Amino acid sequence: MAALAASARLDADDVLRIRWAEPPVDATTLTLRREGTTHTVGLDGEAADLSRLDLTPGTWSVHAADAEIITTDPGFSLDGLVEYARRARRRALRAFRARSGGLRVDVRAVEPYAEVTAVHPGEEKLTLEGFLAYGANPDSAEIVATRRKTAQRVTGTVSVTGDHWHAEIPIAPFAVETERGFWDLRLGGLTVATWIDDIPDKKNKVRFPARHVARETDRVRVRAYYTDKDQLAIAATVVPNAEAS
Amino acid sequence: MKISILIMNAYGMGGTIRATFNLADELSRRHEVEVVSVFRHRDTPFLPLSDRVTLSSLVDLRPETRKWWRFGVASRLKKPSTLMHPEERAYDNFSAESDRVLTRHLTDLRADVLVTTRAGLNIAAARLAPAGVTLIGQEHLHFGAHKPGILEEIRAWYPKLDAVVTLTDADHAAYAQMLEGSPTRVYTIGNGLPDGPRPQSRLDNRVVIAAGRLVRVKGYDRLLDAFAKVAEKRPDWKLRIYGQGTQADKLGRRARRLNLHNNVAFMGPTNDIEGELAKASIHVITSRFEGFGMTIVEAFAAGVPVVSFDCPQGPPEIITSGEDGLLVPDGDIDAFADALLSLMDDPEELRRLAENGRRTALRYRSSEVGDRWDEMFADLRHARTA
Numbered sequence: 001m002a003a004l005a006a007s008a009r010l011d012a013d014d015v016l017r018i019r020w021a022e023p024p025v026d027a028t029t030l031t032l033r034r035e036g037t038t039h040t041v042g043l044d045g046e047a048a049d050l051s052r053l054d055l056t057p058g059t060w061s062v063h064a065a066d067a068e069i070i071t072t073d074p075g076f077s078l079d080g081l082v083e084y085a086r087r088a089r090r091r092a093l094r095a096f097r098a099r100s101g102g103l104r105v106d107v108r109a110v111e112p113y114a115e116v117t118a119v120h121p122g123e124e125k126l127t128l129e130g131f132l133a134y135g136a137n138p139d140s141a142e143i144v145a146t147r148r149k150t151a152q153r154v155t156g157t158v159s160v161t162g163d164h165w166h167a168e169i170p171i172a173p174f175a176v177e178t179e180r181g182f183w184d185l186r187l188g189g190l191t192v193a194t195w196i197d198d199i200p201d202k203k204n205k206v207r208f209p210a211r212h213v214a215r216e217t218d219r220v221r222v223r224a225y226y227t228d229k230d231q232l233a234i235a236a237t238v239v240p241n242a243e244a245s
Numbered sequence: 246m247k248i249s250i251l252i253m254n255a256y257g258m259g260g261t262i263r264a265t266f267n268l269a270d271e272l273s274r275r276h277e278v279e280v281v282s283v284f285r286h287r288d289t290p291f292l293p294l295s296d297r298v299t300l301s302s303l304v305d306l307r308p309e310t311r312k313w314w315r316f317g318v319a320s321r322l323k324k325p326s327t328l329m330h331p332e333e334r335a336y337d338n339f340s341a342e343s344d345r346v347l348t349r350h351l352t353d354l355r356a357d358v359l360v361t362t363r364a365g366l367n368i369a370a371a372r373l374a375p376a377g378v379t380l381i382g383q384e385h386l387h388f389g390a391h392k393p394g395i396l397e398e399i400r401a402w403y404p405k406l407d408a409v410v411t412l413t414d415a416d417h418a419a420y421a422q423m424l425e426g427s428p429t430r431v432y433t434i435g436n437g438l439p440d441g442p443r444p445q446s447r448l449d450n451r452v453v454i455a456a457g458r459l460v461r462v463k464g465y466d467r468l469l470d471a472f473a474k475v476a477e478k479r480p481d482w483k484l485r486i487y488g489q490g491t492q493a494d495k496l497g498r499r500a501r502r503l504n505l506h507n508n509v510a511f512m513g514p515t516n517d518i519e520g521e522l523a524k525a526s527i528h529v530i531t532s533r534f535e536g537f538g539m540t541i542v543e544a545f546a547a548g549v550p551v552v553s554f555d556c557p558q559g560p561p562e563i564i565t566s567g568e569d570g571l572l573v574p575d576g577d578i579d580a581f582a583d584a585l586l587s588l589m590d591d592p593e594e595l596r597r598l599a600e601n602g603r604r605t606a607l608r609y610r611s612s613e614v615g616d617r618w619d620e621m622f623a624d625l626r627h628a629r630t631a
Binding site: 004006007021070072073074077078079080097099101117118119120198199202204205206207208209 | 442443444445446447449450451452485497501502504506507509510511512513516517520523524
């Protein structure tokens with residue numbers, strides 16, 4: 001037995017709204033299931049309020065009575081994900097369609113952070129843009145790159161308008177490397193990452209152009225990159241003058 | 246009836262494999278169906294295959310199976326194939342070892358029908374398969390894609406096939422002309438889509454999607470050039486390219502040179518292309534040629550309009566320009582960018598094309614495609630006994 005949804009979306013208040021293509025026999029309750037745990041919630045018309053459920057982090061399947069809900073809706077829009085992340089919260093839900101067609105709700109514990117939406121590598125400085133996610137509040141107007149090996153720092157400036165931020169970091173100070181170094185970013189104390197564009201594992205999917213800082217006998221290639229956790233970081237690599245780009 | 250389908254590699258990803266699995270699944274409702282993969286490099290296929298279909302392989306290339314290789318296998322894998330014509334587009338995959346097992350497989354084949362899925366395998370079937378088996382050669386490439394040398398072999402051996410199945414009418418005409426005077430029949434049967442609920446786009450994401458191997462024939466260099474023009478005017482639109490291939494690094498460099506790093510993501514392979522299509526609002530094809538274009542039909546079924554270069558052979562036969570998609574003169578980068586911009590700026594038009602595309606997709610339902618295969622089987626049986 002399956003129930004077929006033509007639309008199943010979570011709004012920013014964690015209300016799951018379902019429009020049925022083929023409604024289940026019993027459309028009065030929904031059950032969320034994960035690893036033997038179940039939560040049942042009333043379905044008021046086509047809306048189920050998930051905000052009060054004690055859902056542990058992980059992926060939950062959604063059922064109407066005993067029928068797994070199959071959906072033809074991807075479950076979210078990219079604009080909807082941004083709107084959702086602009087609210088202060090410590091738990092983030094996301095509805096999506098599994099490959100099998102089953103409706104799923106992904107639950108994550110979240111911390112406020114700085115979401116990156118654009119990276120502009122300039123000749124002299126790296127400019128970043130984004131917004132403050134989950135109610136983030138930077139504790140300073142600085143973006144700081146910290147070298148993993150030595151905790152050396154490079155500092156840049158941040159301006160915030162509403163929840164939109166704009167940051168600039170000079171490139172020249174990264175030319176302290178002797179081989180290769182990695183620098184992690186914090187914006188006003190916040191993690192800097194791109195997590196809500198529906199592109200997980202960005203390291204090999206999105207690459208930014210490099211810029212070069214000339215030194216006497218060699219150059220340092222400075223490139224923003226995504227780490228394994230999709231946080232934005234900076235790689236600085238010494239290249240001989242013969243090896244351009 | 247026992248149907249054996251021979252494919253070069255069932256374990257990878259791509260339109261031909263998806264189409265073959267869909268066909269095997271549909272035919273297995275009424276027949277005993279096996280898929281035989283010449284090569285195997287993974288434990289399980291990347292794409293899902295119905296439980297009703299048996300899958301086996303001839304040359305197991307998984308590293309952990311090496312210890313079971315018999316004497317001579319390793320050296321034969323390094324020796325070039327003599328069974329395949331060097332102009333077979335996948336010649337480099339074949340070897341003296343694949344020649345050996347393929348020859349044994351084909352000469353010992355016990356099946357009522359053998360379906361082969363590329364030129365090299367069609368020729369091998371014509372040469373080696375036993376007389377009692379009905380031989381059907383499928384062409385997933387288009388006629389003009391074959392180089393002169395292999396075309397000579399095609400001319401020499403295809404007349405021994407019972408039927409050639411093309412994906413497009415244009416190819417049907419080319420093969421029918423070539424096979425004139427021989428008993429071989431030519432049928433056009435497109436690739437089919439499985440029935441059942443499919444993910445549907447709401448056209449609410451500013452996302453353009455492309456899918457296919459990152460190789461020259463897919464024309465992603467042309468796509469990036471066109472998208473650079475689009476992003477100048479509509480920087481809020483993103484391009485997602487699914488697939489992997491030998492040109493990945495080159496295309497990445499081109500994207501960075503074109504300043505597209507905030508607009509383009511190379512998403513890698515996916516086993517849920519239908520789900521990913523449904524997250525997009527426009528599907529693009531910039532191929533230099535496209536034997537069919539499985540993703541066009543899949544995009545239509547997901548309610549996503551398609552913008553494509555008017556390249557041979559599939560796109561102009563599947564897409565009705567201005568109705569369910571837009572065809573742009575092949576290679577005209579500016580016109581391609583303009584076509585994308587025109588749809589980005591006209592959501593109503595996008596919705597109209599999407600609605601029409603859903604109707605076009607109905608023609609490619611697996612059940613209908615399966616019926617056409619069954620009609621062909623009956624036709625060929627009749628021809629044999631007549």
